[in-house]
Amino acid sequence: FIDPTTPYASSWMPIASGRFTIDPYVFVVMGTHLVYSVLVYFAASREWFPLDRLATWTVCADVVLGGAIALMTEGATSPFSAFFAFAVVVSGFRSGLRQAMLVTAASVSVYLGMILISAPGRMNIYIMRPAYLAIVGYLVGYLGQHRIELQQALQSLEAAQQRHRIARDLHDGFAQALAGINLRIEGCRRLLRRNDAAVALTELTDLQTS
16 A cells, blocks of 8 residues: 555545555556566566567556556556656667657656546646656657667777777788798799709698698
Protein backbone atom coordinates (compact mmCIF):
# COMPACT_ATOMS: atom_id res chain seq x y z
CA PHE A 1 0.00 0.00 0.00
CA ILE A 2 1.66 3.19 -1.23
CA ASP A 3 -0.59 6.16 -0.55
CA PRO A 4 -3.37 6.49 2.07
CA THR A 5 -5.53 8.65 -0.21
CA THR A 6 -8.41 7.02 -2.05
CA PRO A 7 -7.30 5.95 -5.54
CA TYR A 8 -9.40 6.90 -8.52
CA ALA A 9 -10.00 3.27 -9.49
CA SER A 10 -11.67 2.50 -6.14
CA SER A 11 -14.83 4.17 -7.40
CA TRP A 12 -15.31 1.24 -9.77
CA MET A 13 -15.14 -1.54 -7.19
CA PRO A 14 -14.41 -0.17 -3.71
CA ILE A 15 -13.33 -2.52 -0.94
CA ALA A 16 -13.34 -1.09 2.56
CA SER A 17 -10.65 -2.63 4.72
CA GLY A 18 -9.85 -1.00 8.04
CA ARG A 19 -8.72 2.61 7.73
CA PHE A 20 -8.11 2.60 4.00
CA THR A 21 -10.02 1.92 0.81
CA ILE A 22 -8.15 0.36 -2.09
CA ASP A 23 -9.09 -1.43 -5.27
CA PRO A 24 -7.87 -5.03 -5.67
CA TYR A 25 -7.07 -4.36 -9.32
CA VAL A 26 -4.23 -2.13 -8.13
CA PHE A 27 -2.47 -5.21 -6.77
CA VAL A 28 -3.21 -7.11 -9.98
CA VAL A 29 -1.54 -4.38 -12.06
CA MET A 30 1.40 -4.18 -9.66
CA GLY A 31 1.81 -7.97 -9.75
CA THR A 32 1.66 -7.92 -13.54
CA HIS A 33 4.44 -5.33 -13.62
CA LEU A 34 6.54 -7.40 -11.22
CA VAL A 35 6.14 -10.56 -13.33
CA TYR A 36 6.91 -8.57 -16.47
CA SER A 37 10.08 -7.16 -14.89
CA VAL A 38 11.33 -10.61 -13.87
CA LEU A 39 10.64 -12.03 -17.33
CA VAL A 40 12.47 -9.15 -19.01
CA TYR A 41 15.44 -9.67 -16.69
CA PHE A 42 15.75 -13.36 -17.58
CA ALA A 43 15.08 -12.71 -21.28
CA ALA A 44 17.91 -10.16 -21.39
CA SER A 45 20.41 -12.08 -19.25
CA ARG A 46 19.86 -15.41 -21.04
CA GLU A 47 19.34 -13.86 -24.49
CA TRP A 48 16.02 -15.52 -25.25
CA PHE A 49 15.35 -12.86 -27.90
CA PRO A 50 17.53 -10.46 -29.90
CA LEU A 51 18.30 -7.47 -27.69
CA ASP A 52 17.13 -4.89 -30.25
CA ARG A 53 13.73 -6.55 -30.54
CA LEU A 54 13.48 -6.98 -26.77
CA ALA A 55 14.27 -3.27 -26.31
CA THR A 56 11.40 -2.29 -28.61
CA TRP A 57 8.96 -4.56 -26.79
CA THR A 58 9.98 -3.34 -23.36
CA VAL A 59 9.64 0.35 -24.27
CA CYS A 60 6.07 -0.24 -25.48
CA ALA A 61 5.26 -2.29 -22.39
CA ASP A 62 6.78 0.36 -20.11
CA VAL A 63 4.48 3.04 -21.52
CA VAL A 64 1.37 0.84 -21.29
CA LEU A 65 2.10 -0.47 -17.81
CA GLY A 66 3.13 2.97 -16.58
CA GLY A 67 -0.21 4.36 -17.71
CA ALA A 68 -2.10 1.45 -16.16
CA ILE A 69 -0.34 1.78 -12.81
CA ALA A 70 -0.81 5.55 -12.72
CA LEU A 71 -4.50 5.25 -13.60
CA MET A 72 -5.13 2.53 -11.01
CA THR A 73 -3.47 4.49 -8.20
CA GLU A 74 -4.32 8.20 -8.30
CA GLY A 75 -4.73 9.00 -11.96
CA ALA A 76 -3.30 12.39 -12.96
CA THR A 77 -1.62 12.92 -9.56
CA SER A 78 -0.16 9.43 -9.22
CA PRO A 79 3.45 9.26 -8.01
CA PHE A 80 3.93 6.45 -10.52
CA SER A 81 3.80 8.96 -13.36
CA ALA A 82 7.59 8.83 -13.16
CA PHE A 83 7.34 5.54 -15.07
CA PHE A 84 6.64 7.60 -18.20
CA ALA A 85 9.87 9.53 -17.71
CA PHE A 86 11.73 6.24 -17.25
CA ALA A 87 10.58 4.94 -20.65
CA VAL A 88 11.49 8.26 -22.31
CA VAL A 89 14.97 8.40 -20.74
CA VAL A 90 15.78 4.79 -21.64
CA SER A 91 14.67 5.15 -25.26
CA GLY A 92 16.50 8.47 -25.64
CA PHE A 93 19.88 7.28 -24.44
CA ARG A 94 19.54 3.93 -26.19
CA SER A 95 18.30 4.95 -29.64
CA GLY A 96 18.62 8.72 -30.00
CA LEU A 97 16.31 11.60 -30.80
CA ARG A 98 13.83 9.94 -33.15
CA GLN A 99 13.02 7.03 -30.86
CA ALA A 100 12.82 9.36 -27.86
CA MET A 101 10.32 11.62 -29.63
CA LEU A 102 8.15 8.65 -30.61
CA VAL A 103 8.07 7.33 -27.04
CA THR A 104 7.52 10.86 -25.72
CA ALA A 105 4.55 11.38 -28.05
CA ALA A 106 3.03 8.07 -26.95
CA SER A 107 3.62 8.83 -23.26
CA VAL A 108 2.19 12.33 -23.52
CA SER A 109 -0.87 10.97 -25.34
CA VAL A 110 -1.45 8.35 -22.63
CA TYR A 111 -0.91 10.97 -19.93
CA LEU A 112 -3.39 13.38 -21.53
CA GLY A 113 -5.95 10.60 -21.87
CA MET A 114 -5.45 9.71 -18.23
CA ILE A 115 -6.07 13.35 -17.23
CA LEU A 116 -9.24 13.44 -19.32
CA ILE A 117 -10.47 10.27 -17.61
CA SER A 118 -9.47 10.93 -14.01
CA ALA A 119 -9.70 14.74 -13.87
CA PRO A 120 -11.81 15.96 -16.80
CA GLY A 121 -12.61 19.33 -15.26
CA ARG A 122 -9.08 20.15 -14.12
CA MET A 123 -7.16 19.99 -17.37
CA ASN A 124 -5.77 23.50 -16.76
CA ILE A 125 -4.20 22.30 -13.50
CA TYR A 126 -2.53 19.12 -14.75
CA ILE A 127 -1.69 20.08 -18.33
CA MET A 128 1.84 21.14 -17.34
CA ARG A 129 2.78 17.60 -16.33
CA PRO A 130 2.63 16.20 -19.87
CA ALA A 131 4.25 19.44 -21.06
CA TYR A 132 7.17 18.85 -18.69
CA LEU A 133 7.34 15.26 -19.92
CA ALA A 134 7.54 16.48 -23.53
CA ILE A 135 10.37 18.89 -22.63
CA VAL A 136 12.26 16.14 -20.83
CA GLY A 137 11.76 13.82 -23.80
CA TYR A 138 13.21 16.33 -26.23
CA LEU A 139 16.21 17.14 -24.02
CA VAL A 140 16.97 13.48 -23.33
CA GLY A 141 16.59 12.63 -27.02
CA TYR A 142 18.93 15.46 -28.00
CA LEU A 143 21.55 14.39 -25.46
CA GLY A 144 21.15 10.74 -26.43
CA GLN A 145 21.59 11.56 -30.12
CA HIS A 146 24.69 13.62 -29.30
CA ARG A 147 26.11 10.72 -27.30
CA ILE A 148 25.46 8.27 -30.16
CA GLU A 149 27.17 10.60 -32.67
CA LEU A 150 30.18 11.02 -30.37
CA GLN A 151 30.38 7.25 -29.93
CA GLN A 152 30.31 6.73 -33.71
CA ALA A 153 33.03 9.36 -34.17
CA LEU A 154 35.12 7.65 -31.49
CA GLN A 155 34.71 4.29 -33.23
CA SER A 156 35.80 5.86 -36.53
CA LEU A 157 38.88 7.32 -34.87
CA GLU A 158 39.71 3.97 -33.29
CA ALA A 159 39.34 2.22 -36.66
CA ALA A 160 41.60 4.79 -38.32
CA GLN A 161 44.18 4.37 -35.56
CA GLN A 162 44.04 0.60 -36.00
CA ARG A 163 44.58 0.91 -39.77
CA HIS A 164 47.50 3.26 -39.19
CA ARG A 165 49.09 0.84 -36.74
CA ILE A 166 48.71 -2.06 -39.19
CA ALA A 167 50.24 0.02 -41.98
CA ARG A 168 53.15 0.99 -39.74
CA ASP A 169 53.72 -2.65 -38.75
CA LEU A 170 53.69 -3.69 -42.41
CA HIS A 171 56.18 -0.99 -43.30
CA ASP A 172 58.49 -1.61 -40.36
CA GLY A 173 58.37 -5.41 -40.42
CA PHE A 174 57.14 -7.21 -43.50
CA ALA A 175 58.23 -4.59 -46.02
CA GLN A 176 61.83 -4.75 -44.79
CA ALA A 177 61.77 -8.55 -44.73
CA LEU A 178 60.50 -8.64 -48.32
CA ALA A 179 63.21 -6.19 -49.36
CA GLY A 180 65.85 -8.46 -47.81
CA ILE A 181 64.41 -11.51 -49.60
CA ASN A 182 64.44 -9.60 -52.87
CA LEU A 183 68.12 -8.74 -52.45
CA ARG A 184 69.03 -12.36 -51.71
CA ILE A 185 67.09 -13.57 -54.77
CA GLU A 186 68.99 -11.07 -56.89
CA GLY A 187 72.22 -12.49 -55.48
CA CYS A 188 71.13 -16.01 -56.46
CA ARG A 189 70.46 -14.83 -60.02
CA ARG A 190 73.97 -13.44 -60.25
CA LEU A 191 75.42 -16.69 -58.93
CA LEU A 192 73.49 -18.64 -61.57
CA ARG A 193 74.79 -16.33 -64.29
CA ARG A 194 78.31 -17.23 -63.15
CA ASN A 195 77.38 -20.94 -63.24
CA ASP A 196 77.91 -21.17 -59.48
CA ALA A 197 74.87 -23.40 -58.96
CA ALA A 198 76.02 -25.04 -55.70
CA VAL A 199 76.35 -21.72 -53.86
CA ALA A 200 73.05 -20.50 -55.36
CA LEU A 201 71.29 -23.70 -54.23
CA THR A 202 72.62 -23.23 -50.70
CA GLU A 203 71.46 -19.63 -50.69
CA LEU A 204 68.00 -20.60 -51.93
CA THR A 205 67.73 -23.31 -49.25
CA ASP A 206 68.58 -20.79 -46.53
CA LEU A 207 66.12 -18.34 -48.04
CA GLN A 208 63.32 -20.92 -48.07
CA THR A 209 64.04 -21.81 -44.45
CA SER A 210 63.96 -18.18 -43.39
